[in-house]
Amino acid sequence: xxxxxxxxxxxxxxxxxxxxxxxxxxxxxxxxxxxxxxxxxxxxxxxxxxxxxxxxxxxxxxxxxxxxxxxxxxxxxxxxxxxxxxxxxxxxxxxxxxxxxxxxxxxxxxxxxxxxxxxxxxxxxxxxxxxxxxxxxxxxxxxxxxxxxxxxxxxxxxxxxxxxxxxxxxxxxxxxxxxxxxx
Numbered sequence: 001x002x003x004x005x006x007x008x009x010x011x012x013x014x015x016x017x018x019x020x021x022x023x024x025x026x027x028x029x030x031x032x033x034x035x036x037x038x039x040x041x042x043x044x045x046x047x048x049x050x051x052x053x054x055x056x057x058x059x060x061x062x063x064x065x066x067x068x069x070x071x072x073x074x075x076x077x078x079x080x081x082x083x084x085x086x087x088x089x090x091x092x093x094x095x096x097x098x099x100x101x102x103x104x105x106x107x108x109x110x111x112x113x114x115x116x117x118x119x120x121x122x123x124x125x126x127x128x129x130x131x132x133x134x135x136x137x138x139x140x141x142x143x144x145x146x147x148x149x150x151x152x153x154x155x156x157x158x159x160x161x162x163x164x165x166x167x168x169x170x171x172x173x174x175x176x177x178x179x180x181x182x183x
Contacts, residue, residue: 004063005177009170016060017163020053051095057162058091061130068137068176076146083133086126093123131159138169141176 004012065083072078097120100108108116135155139147155172158165 002063002067004060005067005173007170008174009167012060012166012170013163016053016056017166020049020056024049055091058087061134062087064134064173065130065137068134068141068173071176072137072141073144076140076144078133078136078140078146080133083130086129086133090123090127090130093119094127097123132156135159138172138176142172 007015065080065087069077069080069083097116100112100116132152136147136152138155139152143151155169158168
């Protein structure tokens, strides 16, 4: 997990964003050029590569949340139990939610739809909380004081605008990691 803390912005971008998006299209393009008759399996590459990108994205979040939190002094360190729950819940619930609609299709029981909907909104809350927690940890580490809501927002917004935000966030992560190594 230290890879994500030491990596440069372009490495995070390539591994987490560009590779999962570009790889399936290149594979399909070259497969169609080589084999005239398509087997259909190459169409599974797109969701598989996007799923790999999704996992890498959340691994990056996990390593940032846990790694930076460990570097904050214990007396001002935010708790990380809800962060860990949020990242695990949103990672597993989102594919489950999508698969439930594919599985049930038009036969979704009427009692299940409101439950899935409420859980989906909770997973959105969890997915939005994860980068906020990381932003709060970054601000707490940088100021060496508990971060306020307003001071955290400037760090939070680049997380919402990924992949562009990677170019603003990762250099700060590298600074935190290198300054902690020197200390």
